[in-house]
Amino acid sequence: MTEQPAPTTTAGDPATARGEQTRQLIRDTAMRLFRERGYAQTTMRAIAQEAGVAVGNAYYYFGSKDHLIQEFYAQSQVEHRAAAQPVLDREESFGARLGGVLHAGIDVLTPSHEFAATFFKTAAEPTSPLSPFSAESSGPREAAIALFAEVLDGSTAKVDADLRPQLPELLWLAYMGVVLYWVHDRSPGQTKTRQLIDGVVPLIDRLTALSRLRVLRPVTRQVLDLIRTLRH
Amino acid sequence: MTEQPAPTTTAGDPATARGEQTRQLIRDTAMRLFRERGYAQTTMRAIAQEAGVAVGNAYYYFGSKDHLIQEFYAQSQVEHRAAAQPVLDREESFGARLGGVLHAGIDVLTPSHEFAATFFKTAAEPTSPLSPFSAESSGPREAAIALFAEVLDGSTAKVDADLRPQLPELLWLAYMGVVLYWVHDRSPGQTKTRQLIDGVVPLIDRLTALSRLRVLRPVTRQVLDLIRTLRH
DNA sequence: GTCGGTAGTTGAACGCGTTCAAGAGGAGCG
DNA sequence: CGCTCCTCTTGAACGCGTTCAACTACCGAC
Secondary structure (H helix, E strand, C coil), X not given: CCCXXXXXXXXXXXXXXXXXXXXXXXXXXXXXXXXXXXXXXXXXXXXXXXXXXXXXXXXXXXXXXXXXXXXXXXXXXHHHHHHHHHHHHHCCXXXXXXHHHHHHHHHXXXXXXXXXXXXXXXXXXXXXXXXXXXXXXXXXXXHHHHHHHHHHHCCCCCCCXXXXXXXXXXXXXXXXXXXXXXXXXXXXXXXHXXXXXXXHHHHHHHHHXXXXXXXXXXXXXXXXXXXXXXXX | CCCCCCCCCCCCCCCCCCCHHHHHHHHHHHHHHHHHHCCCCCCHHHHHHHHCCCHHHHHHHCCCHHHHHHHHHHHHHHHHHHHHHHHHHHCCCHHHHHHHHHHHXXXXXXXHHHHHHHHHHHHCCCCCCCCCCCHHHHHHHHHHHHHHHHHHHCCCCCCXXXXXXXXXXXXXXXXXXXXXXXXXXXXXXXXXXXXXXXXXXXXXXXHXXXXXCCCCHHHHHHHHHHHHHHCX
């Protein structure tokens, strides 16, 4: 408000237009209210009022109330990546890296558990741009998959050569499963989800190791063939 | 309307009260409109108008628009059970029984693919009574699990003794996974889902058989322990 | 028969997400 | 300085799901 207009761009961001401040203001206000009151209890009118703009103005920047969720989604992914860094620096074994990264993901999401629960409803709709499988979410999704590629690449694990290129995406899928469980997890502090991670990580560790075993080779092939078939 | 009141009950149904006809009328009208126009495009006003009742009357029988979905859910389960009967009568091998029952489930759902897609959004919300894991859905859920128990019991399959009691619920869970894939399946006629079933059934078949193998015994135990831990 | 109570029914009203025609503000140009 | 154009902003209005106070119809009791 009292700030001078700043000649065309504020920082090194080339996308910064005139209304960029308003965009961020609305986004931040929305995120705060979502966390404070929950998704359903936060009205677009309340967001606009708290941000000091008109209702329609929010719709100039965000196509719908649901689109505000996508901001949360993208933001969480960035925080997840940052929270995972120490783990990736510290750990060498596949299991420790995977477990650490999964726990880091839940760490980041934990403050928003209640709110995230209601928003996953929207994310589950296939036609929604919010679906983690949708084209609109490809940015955060690929960043997440890349994170799991780092988990694998930096580890000492030995994996079946055919399985290896598919594994990062499968790990991401497993992470989505963990998040799905977490969303439904009613246990205090979501302890069960932590147990799920601690239980499923050695399992994945073991299975990836076993994938090189001769007896299981046909099964491994069967799985990989199926995945290739179902690829879009 | 022109029907005589019928002394307290119509048939052998003890729950048949005065308004039971209205209830069924509203439900059937809603189901029809959902299929014709989709969930979001069907308004409560339209349902009421087509059924020839007031809007508020629909809310006397169904707590919300979402609750109408639960009717669909329950109805689908009954149809699934009926469609599975021939398979259970005919097939003896575990794989054929499981595959047949999974295909039967998708068969039943297929006419409602578009509508079901939007309604799964609501089902995914943990707080919703529509969630397949919720207490309110326990009826259809347990019926579905019982169906998969029949798949197993009537088959010639030999399964690890510790795994066996858990398997029906796991198979139901796998079915939920298939349905989740089906909901997102954009391929014409949902062919990919059919491929998923055909691919995943021999896999499950193989894995259950392998569960008795000595090398895999520790893994089997690990999985079962985890499941027991995560049970509510 | 009539009278009370419950089950069933009504539709106007509320708050919500969303739309849109109208306007405000500033940059570039003559 | 005035004009134009484009970005940004406004708030009333729309249709939706949902609520609720009021009303009606019918059954059992007396």
